[in-house]
Amino acid sequence: MIQFQKFTLSNGLTVIHHPDDATQLVCVNILYDVGARDERPEKTGFAHLFEHLMFSGSVNIENYDEHLEKAGGENNAFTTNDITNYYLTIPRNNVETAFWLESDRMLSLAFSEKGLEVQRNVVMEEFKQRYLNQPYGDVWLLLKPLAYRVHPYRWNTIGMELSHIEKASMEDVKSFFFTHYVPSNAILVVAGNITLEKAKELSEKWFGGISSPPKPLRQLPAEPTQTEKRTLRVEREVPQDAIYKCYHICDRNHPDYVVLDMITDALSNGQSSRFHEHLIKKKQLFSEVQAYVSGDRDPGLLVLSGKLNPEVSFEQAEAALDEELRGIIENPPQGRELEKMKNKTESMHAFTEINLMNRALGLATYEWLGDANRINTEIEQYRKLGAADFSRCAAKYFSENNASVLYYAKKSS
Amino acid sequence: MSNPEINRLIEPAVEKVSSVSLLEPTHFSLSNGIPVYAIAGGRQEVIKTEVIFPAGSRYQQVPLQAISCNKLMCEGTQKHDAASLAEALDFYGAYLENECNTDTAAYSLYSLSKHIEPTLSLLTEILCEPVFPEEEFEIYRHNALQNFKTRNKKVSEIASAEFHRMLFGNKHFYGYRIVEEDYDQLNNDVVKNFFGNTYRANMPFVVVAGKPDSGWEKTLDNILGKLPFGKNASPNTSEPEDSEKTKHKIHVDGALQCAIRVGKRLFSKNHPDYLPLTIVNTILGGYFGSRLMKNIREDKGYTYGIGSGLVSRQLGGFFYISSEVGADVTQNALDEVYKELHKMCTEPVPAEELNLVKNYLMGQFLRGADGVFSQAERFLSVHLYGLDYSYYRRYLDTLESIHPEQIMELSAKYLSPDSMSELVVGKTHV
Numbered sequence: 001m002i003q004f005q006k007f008t009l010s011n012g013l014t015v016i017h018h019p020d021d022a023t024q025l026v027c028v029n030i031l032y033d034v035g036a037r038d039e040r041p042e043k044t045g046f047a048h049l050f051e052h053l054m055f056s057g058s059v060n061i062e063n064y065d066e067h068l069e070k071a072g073g074e075n076n077a078f079t080t081n082d083i084t085n086y087y088l089t090i091p092r093n094n095v096e097t098a099f100w101l102e103s104d105r106m107l108s109l110a111f112s113e114k115g116l117e118v119q120r121n122v123v124m125e126e127f128k129q130r131y132l133n134q135p136y137g138d139v140w141l142l143l144k145p146l147a148y149r150v151h152p153y154r155w156n157t158i159g160m161e162l163s164h165i166e167k168a169s170m171e172d173v174k175s176f177f178f179t180h181y182v183p184s185n186a187i188l189v190v191a192g193n194i195t196l197e198k199a200k201e202l203s204e205k206w207f208g209g210i211s212s213p214p215k216p217l218r219q220l221p222a223e224p225t226q227t228e229k230r231t232l233r234v235e236r237e238v239p240q241d242a243i244y245k246c247y248h249i250c251d252r253n254h255p256d257y258v259v260l261d262m263i264t265d266a267l268s269n270g271q272s273s274r275f276h277e278h279l280i281k282k283k284q285l286f287s288e289v290q291a292y293v294s295g296d297r298d299p300g301l302l303v304l305s306g307k308l309n310p311e312v313s314f315e316q317a318e319a320a321l322d323e324e325l326r327g328i329i330e331n332p333p334q335g336r337e338l339e340k341m342k343n344k345t346e347s348m349h350a351f352t353e354i355n356l357m358n359r360a361l362g363l364a365t366y367e368w369l370g371d372a373n374r375i376n377t378e379i380e381q382y383r384k385l386g387a388a389d390f391s392r393c394a395a396k397y398f399s400e401n402n403a404s405v406l407y408y409a410k411k412s413s
Numbered sequence: 414m415s416n417p418e419i420n421r422l423i424e425p426a427v428e429k430v431s432s433v434s435l436l437e438p439t440h441f442s443l444s445n446g447i448p449v450y451a452i453a454g455g456r457q458e459v460i461k462t463e464v465i466f467p468a469g470s471r472y473q474q475v476p477l478q479a480i481s482c483n484k485l486m487c488e489g490t491q492k493h494d495a496a497s498l499a500e501a502l503d504f505y506g507a508y509l510e511n512e513c514n515t516d517t518a519a520y521s522l523y524s525l526s527k528h529i530e531p532t533l534s535l536l537t538e539i540l541c542e543p544v545f546p547e548e549e550f551e552i553y554r555h556n557a558l559q560n561f562k563t564r565n566k567k568v569s570e571i572a573s574a575e576f577h578r579m580l581f582g583n584k585h586f587y588g589y590r591i592v593e594e595d596y597d598q599l600n601n602d603v604v605k606n607f608f609g610n611t612y613r614a615n616m617p618f619v620v621v622a623g624k625p626d627s628g629w630e631k632t633l634d635n636i637l638g639k640l641p642f643g644k645n646a647s648p649n650t651s652e653p654e655d656s657e658k659t660k661h662k663i664h665v666d667g668a669l670q671c672a673i674r675v676g677k678r679l680f681s682k683n684h685p686d687y688l689p690l691t692i693v694n695t696i697l698g699g700y701f702g703s704r705l706m707k708n709i710r711e712d713k714g715y716t717y718g719i720g721s722g723l724v725s726r727q728l729g730g731f732f733y734i735s736s737e738v739g740a741d742v743t744q745n746a747l748d749e750v751y752k753e754l755h756k757m758c759t760e761p762v763p764a765e766e767l768n769l770v771k772n773y774l775m776g777q778f779l780r781g782a783d784g785v786f787s788q789a790e791r792f793l794s795v796h797l798y799g800l801d802y803s804y805y806r807r808y809l810d811t812l813e814s815i816h817p818e819q820i821m822e823l824s825a826k827y828l829s830p831d832s833m834s835e836l837v838v839g840k841t842h843v
Contacts, residue, residue, distance in 0.1 A: 072776025096425035121714025135566040239562035271499030287556040347506025
């Protein structure tokens, strides 16, 4: 059970306090409700580029990292389709430095031309390092626009192409900041060795005076229902053929989400999962094969992916994956298999919560989804699931008309 | 618009982190003599049990022998086949982590406290009665080869393997670079032999951390304490020969970035200069605000990341700088790397920068002690080198006392630019 208190400042900033006196550290996590889905199609990759710019100086503080490091702190950040999240840990006696730094960059940035130029280059190198210069690195650059035609999930957080990042201007930077980086659009979690009184006092002192426009409205085009199977075949310099098959599913807050999450557990979580036992060990069709849900706020994807053994055709591989999905409908997890999955969920929950930063991020994420207390209660939804839920959801989502398949072939020499 | 009572131009007072508690484990032995180091604590009802053997790759006779044995021990025992073993562990929500490096090999069991007994019994079976089925060996060998081929397409992976070879030589266990043929030549008998000669013949030790339901001495003794283990380690202790400084390039068609490595052989944690040198390394390339990051990423934008490190093995160690940079700026990036090394050797570190690094490292020290599993790692990282907690007390003293001249001297002694080997992997002829 994770204890926490929630309060809201008059400017709309949500603050969550989670005490833990077993640590000498405080973790400060700020989640901004802005991600790649909030970008315009001709300016993609911007939310992520912006994450980099948040370290290029704020209105009163030239160098965020230097001040934090001097106070013994360390930080990082990440951007997804939906959110941008900044987190740090700092020795408890220096916690005020964290409030000073984070509030100043919520107030306003330095908007330095040099910072923008350098971070454009850094992000372009990141694009190359992670997506272009890796075997299978461009899979998601291909798969997302195949599965999504309209919704902004059709592009990746890194952006659709290098040129969008190259062209990012200071005007873009400013308007993005003043629209999205406002108190009403943020959730602040203060966790660790700090009292509620102190967390309130410091939040009020440093964040209370930042004025806020209302939370920006989001009107994203809904992805139309897919009506026929989509396929794409590419050839690349890779050692093995790989297949990626995905299905549109519900959004993160829909009751079906936990069912689908658990279906992917049955398929591929652990050495005794169905995929591992049937596809790697018995039939030996794949050298590795996984199933997972994307967990996006808007309707997301359930993905099956695997690397094919030599001599195995794409047809054989896909047929085997399809058979496993039929297996969920016809022979859904129950009895000992279901108990095993529930035990694994419980244990994963316990192990995740060891880490202070995981707890802080969890609280921020669930609050963003609607209610921080789901960090404690969501596990109940998993505990209640039964065989009928799995059959029903599998039948509902796993149709060929709802599937997009990427055949990622090894270049024949 | 902001709170008028606060002046944002003045940073809040920063206090020095002073009190750091070092939680040393309690020590006891099982009936069969196996030493156990235990750290109790944490709020979650979980336990990590790690059993560590002197069974790293330096004890092997043929390539891949150690890692394959480590991975295949859990693929079937006298009582359970691979599937039922995996199912039983999964059923209790437990999971295993097996790892094998150059010096040691280990099995870690992560379990809910309430299920420690049945899961520990399963771990014990794996450690004592593995049967190494032929078909599991073939699946493993095949999948490991596929995985190797994929990794071998990445410039960073090629660079790491090749750089070890450059520093330690292909004949030495720290330097040997694996090739595809090693997978073809591997057979199940050499894997089995390795188990008998190392895991069975040697005495392991156990590190246990977490929150036991009741005393864990009895539980551990009831299960792990009944097992036969040998007592004679026959370590392969040949120290690597000295290596000459070299420069090397490997061309990879179509690569958009080059992986660069600059570095040299140094020494293990046991060397008296290792400790102060970790602080020198931090300044150069060991944290986000390091000189290499500031210059090559934050000022020039040549890379997504660059860093340096000191690596300690039981019989030696090395220093490295590593990055992946845009193919067209590779030489510029290397020039800047050497400039930064030169500066470390010839100019004293400004007081303000040193102060920042000291505070940052104190914070890191606290983070490294946060949580019971981190405390266990802290124990291991000295115990494996025959050191004790006085190492950490010395570290805190050094952090307090180290001064700019000392840093310059250490740099000049160990990090001079002309002593470095260099490797570039990627598009090398532009």
